[in-house]
Amino acid sequence: MTFVAKPKAHHPRLPLNEIGLTRRDYEGSVSTLCAGCGHDSVSAAIVQACAELSIPPHRFAKVSGIGCSSKTPSYFLNKSHGFNSVHGRMPSVITGANLANRDLHCIGVSGDGDSASIGMGQFAHIVRRRINMLYIVDNNGTYGLTKGQFSATSDKGSTSKKGAPNLYEPIDLASMALQIGASFVARSFSGDKSQLVPLLKAALHHKGMAFIDVVSPCVAFNNHDGSTKSYEYIRKYGQNVVNADFIAEHEEITADYQPGTVEDINMPDGTILRMYKLDENYDPHDRVGALNYVQRRKEQGEIVTGLLYVDPDAIDCHDILRTVAQPLNEMGELELCPGNSALASINESYR
Amino acid sequence: MGVSYNDFVIRFANVNGSGSASANGMFAKALFRMGIPVATRNIFPSNIQGLPTWYEVRVNERGYLGRRDGVDIMVAMNAETLVEDVASIKPGGYLLYDNSKPLAKILRRDDIIEIGMPISTMLLPEFVDAKQRSLFKNITYLGALSALLNIDFEVITGMVATQYKGKDALIAPNIHALELGRKYAYEYMVAPLPIQVKRSDKVGHRIMVDGNTAAGLGCVYGGATVCAWYPITPSTSVAEAFELHANRLRIESGTEERKFAIIQAEDELAAIGVVIGAAWNGARSFTATSGPGLSLMSEFLGLAYFAEIPAVLWDIQRAGPSTGMPTRTQQSDVMAAAYASHGDTKHPLLFPATAKECFDFAALALDLADRLQTPIIVLSDLELGMNDNLSEPFEWDDNRKYDRGKVLNAQDLDNTEVFGRYLDVDGDGIGYRTYPGTHPEKGAFFTRGTSRDEFAAYTESPEAYEHNMQRLLRKWHTASTLVPAAEISQQDNSQQGNKVGILYFGTTALPMPEALDLLVEEGIQLDTCRLRSFPFGEEVRTFMESHELVFVVEQNRDGQMRKLLINEGEYNPQDLISITYYAGLSISAEFIKGEVLEYYQANKKLPRLTQVQS
Ligand SMILES: Cc1ncc(C[n+]2csc(CCOP(=O)(O)OP(=O)(O)O)c2C)c(N)n1
Numbered sequence A: 001m002t003f004v005a006k007p008k009a010h011h012p013r014l015p016l017n018e019i020g021l022t023r024r025d026y027e028g029s030v031s032t033l034c035a036g037c038g039h040d041s042v043s044a045a046i047v048q049a050c051a052e053l054s055i056p057p058h059r060f061a062k063v064s065g066i067g068c069s070s071k072t073p074s075y076f077l078n079k080s081h082g083f084n085s086v087h088g089r090m091p092s093v094i095t096g097a098n099l100a101n102r103d104l105h106c107i108g109v110s111g112d113g114d115s116a117s118i119g120m121g122q123f124a125h126i127v128r129r130r131i132n133m134l135y136i137v138d139n140n141g142t143y144g145l146t147k148g149q150f151s152a153t154s155d156k157g158s159t160s161k162k163g164a165p166n167l168y169e170p171i172d173l174a175s176m177a178l179q180i181g182a183s184f185v186a187r188s189f190s191g192d193k194s195q196l197v198p199l200l201k202a203a204l205h206h207k208g209m210a211f212i213d214v215v216s217p218c219v220a221f222n223n224h225d226g227s228t229k230s231y232e233y234i235r236k237y238g239q240n241v242v243n244a245d246f247i248a249e250h251e252e253i254t255a256d257y258q259p260g261t262v263e264d265i266n267m268p269d270g271t272i273l274r275m276y277k278l279d280e281n282y283d284p285h286d287r288v289g290a291l292n293y294v295q296r297r298k299e300q301g302e303i304v305t306g307l308l309y310v311d312p313d314a315i316d317c318h319d320i321l322r323t324v325a326q327p328l329n330e331m332g333e334l335e336l337c338p339g340n341s342a343l344a345s346i347n348e349s350y351r
Numbered sequence B: 001m002g003v004s005y006n007d008f009v010i011r012f013a014n015v016n017g018s019g020s021a022s023a024n025g026m027f028a029k030a031l032f033r034m035g036i037p038v039a040t041r042n043i044f045p046s047n048i049q050g051l052p053t054w055y056e057v058r059v060n061e062r063g064y065l066g067r068r069d070g071v072d073i074m075v076a077m078n079a080e081t082l083v084e085d086v087a088s089i090k091p092g093g094y095l096l097y098d099n100s101k102p103l104a105k106i107l108r109r110d111d112i113i114e115i116g117m118p119i120s121t122m123l124l125p126e127f128v129d130a131k132q133r134s135l136f137k138n139i140t141y142l143g144a145l146s147a148l149l150n151i152d153f154e155v156i157t158g159m160v161a162t163q164y165k166g167k168d169a170l171i172a173p174n175i176h177a178l179e180l181g182r183k184y185a186y187e188y189m190v191a192p193l194p195i196q197v198k199r200s201d202k203v204g205h206r207i208m209v210d211g212n213t214a215a216g217l218g219c220v221y222g223g224a225t226v227c228a229w230y231p232i233t234p235s236t237s238v239a240e241a242f243e244l245h246a247n248r249l250r251i252e253s254g255t256e257e258r259k260f261a262i263i264q265a266e267d268e269l270a271a272i273g274v275v276i277g278a279a280w281n282g283a284r285s286f287t288a289t290s291g292p293g294l295s296l297m298s299e300f301l302g303l304a305y306f307a308e309i310p311a312v313l314w315d316i317q318r319a320g321p322s323t324g325m326p327t328r329t330q331q332s333d334v335m336a337a338a339y340a341s342h343g344d345t346k347h348p349l350l351f352p353a354t355a356k357e358c359f360d361f362a363a364l365a366l367d368l369a370d371r372l373q374t375p376i377i378v379l380s381d382l383e384l385g386m387n388d389n390l391s392e393p394f395e396w397d398d399n400r401k402y403d404r405g406k407v408l409n410a411q412d413l414d415n416t417e418v419f420g421r422y423l424d425v426d427g428d429g430i431g432y433r434t435y436p437g438t439h440p441e442k443g444a445f446f447t448r449g450t451s452r453d454e455f456a457a458y459t460e461s462p463e464a465y466e467h468n469m470q471r472l473l474r475k476w477h478t479a480s481t482l483v484p485a486a487e488i489s490q491q492d493n494s495q496q497g498n499k500v501g502i503l504y505f506g507t508t509a510l511p512m513p514e515a516l517d518l519l520v521e522e523g524i525q526l527d528t529c530r531l532r533s534f535p536f537g538e539e540v541r542t543f544m545e546s547h548e549l550v551f552v553v554e555q556n557r558d559g560q561m562r563k564l565l566i567n568e569g570e571y572n573p574q575d576l577i578s579i580t581y582y583a584g585l586s587i588s589a590e591f592i593k594g595e596v597l598e599y600y601q602a603n604k605k606l607p608r609l610t611q612v613q614s
């Protein structure tokens, strides 16, 4: 079943994408989050990325857990089905969704509480299983929805709004994703659209587990001095290592880059991922090196952002399971039921 | 003393991991192939190697398949349990043991017959390798039993040949060990014993299989494509059976690719999450677990109930609470399953009693889940799931279509004016759903565990919330008309008015025919109701209301099914008499008879048959 979306009359100033749709066709309901919440910028970036990729807006499956961040699938891609599941369990639900229909683009949105605390187990295991999806954590270092408790990604020593210090070590989800087998790992910032949108596009085209940790400040509870997830802090200490761009064909390299710092990667679907290395010693194909780099910089108080690691030839869970190409949810008794005749020998084997 | 045929209980006492399972299994299979009804039970420890394990076979010409107390023949191959093994033999029964070491004096009983056989000593010159020797011990006693009980030797040797097909080198030594035992029995023992077997036709066309295998196979037939599970005894073999059969029956020819996906999840939360995600996206999916897993799945079950997503969950019950007795049977998850999760949540339950019913219910549960858009929990138990027992053969009607329930495709959506996911268009409480990605413009909606209106939009409106909750109740009523009806048998008896019934479900049905026969001998005739599902249908109400007294028999301490009946049916608790057995072995006919009889003796006014058949 394929559908060609009908071109509609549009606001004349909005550009049309390759399938004749505008960004508006990729939007969702009006957000109910706090004005200035980083999560809304992430949603806007998703809208832009999906529109620019010209993917039919109904061909996504959006799944989330519980939290302010997990509410956001309502705020993008209205034409796709969304599933706001239970706290910390987005990974299992989206795993099932992906197994059922491998042709849909799976977008999972979670929070740092959702993924690094209650859902830590599911986060780790979906990465291991290489589900073909885009996994976004809107990381604000706090539990927004339950009003500002520390989360497991809060840095030790960072303070709550009332000034109390966090006493525990932080969990770095990007480092964990690197360690347990994600084939695309990036970190970005909700306020840096120019970095985030291309990363989202590249991640959506990546086959396998694409994980993006997006620092996404909570203006209500974690945007003060003493927070290491505030707008100010990430602007000051964010260190971009590799910018990604997503291009349709090998275009001229226009920007002024040092030779040897630009690399084009042919993606399995025929598109091209262009990487601009801002640190020429950084190798985004070296998993262990990336892990090391992120940790070393962290020691110096810096937050490494950009495309941290990519394996363009990665396999996904369907490859591992050797499932058929046709989506499992399209099959009926004809494809699935062995019929009564096969039971004769089965019954015989139990005699 | 006369010879009795096809009526005894034999128990094998072994050490876990000593390779006895295959020899013991061959014993049961041999009798089955001679046409004699057998019921097998594994009584095994929660341990991999070294602890005691028992295998019990009830042989019964009349086809009674329930567990029977008391052992007629004890094959005592575990020195550590000798004391209790000897004690469990019925007076007049037999003890077959390895007399390479003499039996301790204190173990001797003058009301049983000892049959000593120096198995270890006999095998010493035959097999050099110690491990082999220990394995062949089992085969040797099997050979002796064939002589003692008069089992067709060809049936056993034939089985050895099929069992070791491809490993031909093993056939000869196995046959040799069999013959050693057999010869010894003929030469040094009084073989055959007065307890014997003889060919029968009482098995008919039935097969011998365990319920979990049937469940896994039924999921293949029922069109499940996604299975997610986390290992837990006694449910593990459901997923394993699904995989085994799917690996043969669900491979696309040419590409050799699989038309199924199995995820061994990181825990039960993830397992049920995968199932719900897959079903939300239109694939039939299921999980299998036991009590502890059911507890973990609660939050997700509430989500699936409220967000109305199909899911199938097999709970192979074991003895709780907590880790309880992981390798013993019980029916103690009835309440936990019926009301799993917080808030006003309830789930349809199915109660299979035989392997055939496991097969049938597996496919039925997938249909019901799709039709009712809600989790269906199948409550089996260790007794049914892990023991080979007689069952009707599996059957499939090739004209049968999967009932995918109310799902709108793109064309339907084009022809639909208004789509509201939770609109009760048909008045049965069930809305229409769409799979993700169906239509470019129409039919997308947001699934959530929060309150929503008929168009799936979030709302905290008190009216909308109540409206939705009431619709779920209408759906619950619809469910009661779709789930399998109870099996009811009303005796045409001459008692006036004061009628007494007995109600049971699942594996409590196994000993019931025998229990009922035993009670008739006491002049007590009971109408029967075998529940097969929850919510209870009208037929259950009719049964309850047309009997003044109903015994509710179940395998848990608290009489959970009785409470569920009282809770849902608002029956007078005094009319429901609880009979519970929960010690972890399966309930026996003698036990049921004893409990009923006791009640009758305490309540002399209860009617009995005028003509007591003795
Ligand atoms: C089982 C369970 N426990 C607790 C909660 C309460 N709860 C809702 S959201 C949340 C934390 C969300 O934090 P995060 O994932 O970081 O999302 P944010 O709101 O910060 O975007 C908690 C604890 C819940 N919904 N479910």
Ligand code: SF4
Residues within 6 Å of the ligand: A032, A033, A034, A036, A037, A038, A039, A068, A069, A140, A144, A145, A217, A218, A219, A220, A221
């Ligand atoms: S509480 Fe924080 S995370 Fe939640 S919406 Fe407001 S700013 Fe965003």
Ligand SMILES: [Mg+2]
Residues within 6 Å of the ligand: A067, A111, A112, A113, A138, A139, A140, A141, A142, A143, A144, A151
């Ligand atoms: Mg947060």
